Amino acid sequence: MSDPAAGDPPLPSSRARRPTDRSQARPVRPASRTSDIRRLIAATASSIVPGSGQALNLRLRPALFFGLPTALIVLVAWLIAHSDRSAAVLARxxxxxxxxxxxxLNVAVLLWRVLALFQAFSDRRYPGQPGRLGGVGLVALLAFTVVPHAAAWNAGSAxxxxxAEIFAGSTVRSVSGPLPEDRQRLNVLLIGVDSGPGRTEALTDSLIVVSLDPVGRTVSMVSIPRDLAGVPLGNGDTYGPKINSLMTFADLHPADFPAGGIRTLENAVGALLGIPIHAYATVDLTGFVAMVDAVGGVDIDVERPLADAKYGGFGVGPGWSVEPGRHHFDGANAxxxxxxxxxxxxxxFTRAARQQQILVALRDRAVSVGVLVDLPILIRAVGSTVRTDLPADRLAQLAGLADQIGASSTVKVVLTSSMIRSGGSTKxxxxxxxxxxxxxxxxxxxxxxxxxxPTWPVPVVPVPNPDAREAPTRAGRL
Structure with missing residues (x-):
C-alpha cells in the first residue's frame, strides 16, 4: 500500500471541520452579562450621587457636570442642619x-438624577446594546429613584x-386684630379647647397670653383662670358668666357679638390685662397629645406628688398619679x-402653672430636637387641631426667637389670689x-x-432704717 504523495496536504479530521454552535456562543454571552452589570453599577452610583457613575466610567467632564450641582445642594443642606438657628431656618x-x-426643586432633582443615571448606563465605553439583565435592572433602578421623590411630593403637598388650614384661622367667623411693628411686643392668646366626648359645647380649658419681646428676647406668660367672671369686653360692657364660656356664647349670638367668638375673647382678655391681643392660636386637647408625641415627649420636673383616682381620658386612666422628680412624659401623660x-x-391655679411648665418644656424639646423632629408627624398633628390667624410669614421670626429664648428668659404668671378675689357661689x-x-x-x-x-414677682428692696444703723454705736457708748 503506497503512502500519500509528499506534496499533498493532510486531510482535516471530521471534528475539525464541524465547529459546534456551543463553541461559537461562549465568548458572546459572558461579555454581554458583564457589560450589563457594569452599566447598572455606574447607573446606580449616579442615581444615588449624580456624577459618581460618570467617575466610575472614567468620564471627567460628565462627572463634574453632574457632580458639582449635587455637591452644592449637599453643602447647603449640611449648613442648614448644623446652623445655630436651625429652628428658624426650618420654619422658613x-x-x-x-x-x-x-x-x-424636588422635581428638578429627580430629573437630574434620572438624566445622570441614563448617561452613566448608556456610556459609549460599553459595547453593543444592553441585554435582558440590563433592561430589567434599569427599570428597577428607575423605580428606586422615582419613588422617594413621589413620596416627598405627596408629603409636601399635604x-x-x-x-393653609392652620394659618387660615378658625373655621368660625373671626375678625383678626392689628399686628405690631417688628420691634414691638407680639401678644398671642393661646386657647386650649376641650371639645371631647361628653361635652355639649366647646369650652376654653385654658387661656394663656404669651407675649414675645423681640428686643429683650424674653417671653412673658400669663394664665387667666377659666372660672373668672364679670370680665370687661372692651366696649364698656361686661360678661357675667365664666370666661371659659364666652367664645362659644359669642359665636351662638352673632347679632350681639359681630366680631365672632375668638375676637370677642381676645378683646375681653386684652381689656382685662390692659394690653392689645394681636393674634390667637387654638389647640384641641387631642392635638396637644399628638404634638407632644411628635417631638418624642417632654421632660418635666415634678415638684409635688399628684394623684387623682378619677382622672381619665385621652389614653390614661382610670386614675393617674406621679411622684416628685424628673419624668419623661408622652403626650397622654403630659x-x-x-x-x-x-x-x-x-x-x-396650680394647674395653670403646670400648663405653663408643659408649654415651656414642649418648646425646649422642639428646639433641642431641631431638624431631627419627625416633621411629617408633627405637621399632621398641628394641622389637624391648631388654628391661628398669625401670618405665615411671621413663622420664621417666631421660631428664631424661640431658638434664642431659654427658660431663664421666660416669665410665668398666674392670676391668683393677689390679683383676683372670690366671687362666691353664683348661678x-x-x-x-x-x-x-x-x-x-x-x-x-x-x-x-x-x-x-419683665421680672416677676417684683423683688422687694428693704428700706434702710437709720435707727437700726445707729443702734450699735449707741450700744458701744454705754
Whole structure:
C-alpha cells in the first residue's frame, strides 16, 4: 500500500471541520452579562450621587457636570442642619411660599438624577446594546429613584394644604386684630379647647397670653383662670358668666357679638390685662397629645406628688398619679399632668402653672430636637387641631426667637389670689372676680416696653432704717 504523495496536504479530521454552535456562543454571552452589570453599577452610583457613575466610567467632564450641582445642594443642606438657628431656618423652609419652591426643586432633582443615571448606563465605553439583565435592572433602578421623590411630593403637598388650614384661622367667623411693628411686643392668646366626648359645647380649658419681646428676647406668660367672671369686653360692657364660656356664647349670638367668638375673647382678655391681643392660636386637647408625641415627649420636673383616682381620658386612666422628680412624659401623660386638679392641695391655679411648665418644656424639646423632629408627624398633628390667624410669614421670626429664648428668659404668671378675689357661689357656679388695680400693677412690669426686664414677682428692696444703723454705736457708748 503506497503512502500519500509528499506534496499533498493532510486531510482535516471530521471534528475539525464541524465547529459546534456551543463553541461559537461562549465568548458572546459572558461579555454581554458583564457589560450589563457594569452599566447598572455606574447607573446606580449616579442615581444615588449624580456624577459618581460618570467617575466610575472614567468620564471627567460628565462627572463634574453632574457632580458639582449635587455637591452644592449637599453643602447647603449640611449648613442648614448644623446652623445655630436651625429652628428658624426650618420654619422658613416649611413656610408655604418656600415649600412650594422646594416641591419644584424636588422635581428638578429627580430629573437630574434620572438624566445622570441614563448617561452613566448608556456610556459609549460599553459595547453593543444592553441585554435582558440590563433592561430589567434599569427599570428597577428607575423605580428606586422615582419613588422617594413621589413620596416627598405627596408629603409636601399635604403640608401645604395643612399650613393653609392652620394659618387660615378658625373655621368660625373671626375678625383678626392689628399686628405690631417688628420691634414691638407680639401678644398671642393661646386657647386650649376641650371639645371631647361628653361635652355639649366647646369650652376654653385654658387661656394663656404669651407675649414675645423681640428686643429683650424674653417671653412673658400669663394664665387667666377659666372660672373668672364679670370680665370687661372692651366696649364698656361686661360678661357675667365664666370666661371659659364666652367664645362659644359669642359665636351662638352673632347679632350681639359681630366680631365672632375668638375676637370677642381676645378683646375681653386684652381689656382685662390692659394690653392689645394681636393674634390667637387654638389647640384641641387631642392635638396637644399628638404634638407632644411628635417631638418624642417632654421632660418635666415634678415638684409635688399628684394623684387623682378619677382622672381619665385621652389614653390614661382610670386614675393617674406621679411622684416628685424628673419624668419623661408622652403626650397622654403630659396632658394628664397639665389637667389634673383634684389631687390634694391642687387647684385651677396650680394647674395653670403646670400648663405653663408643659408649654415651656414642649418648646425646649422642639428646639433641642431641631431638624431631627419627625416633621411629617408633627405637621399632621398641628394641622389637624391648631388654628391661628398669625401670618405665615411671621413663622420664621417666631421660631428664631424661640431658638434664642431659654427658660431663664421666660416669665410665668398666674392670676391668683393677689390679683383676683372670690366671687362666691353664683348661678354659674363658684367664680372669681378681678382686682383691676393689682392686675394693672402686674401688667406694667410683665408686659413692659420692649427691652425692659419683665421680672416677676417684683423683688422687694428693704428700706434702710437709720435707727437700726445707729443702734450699735449707741450700744458701744454705754
Amino acid at each position: 423652609l416649611i413656610s408655604p411660599e418656600i415649600l412650594g419652591a422646594l416641591l419644584l 403640608a401645604q394644604e395643612m399650613f 396632658l394628664a399632668y397639665a389637667r389634673i386638679r383634684k389631687s390634694p392641695g391642687e387647684s385651677d 354659674y357656679g363658684s367664680v372669681w372676680l378681678a382686682v383691676p388695680s393689682r392686675i394693672a400693677a402686674m401688667t406694667k412690669v410683665v408686659f413692659g416696653p420692649p427691652g425692659a426686664d
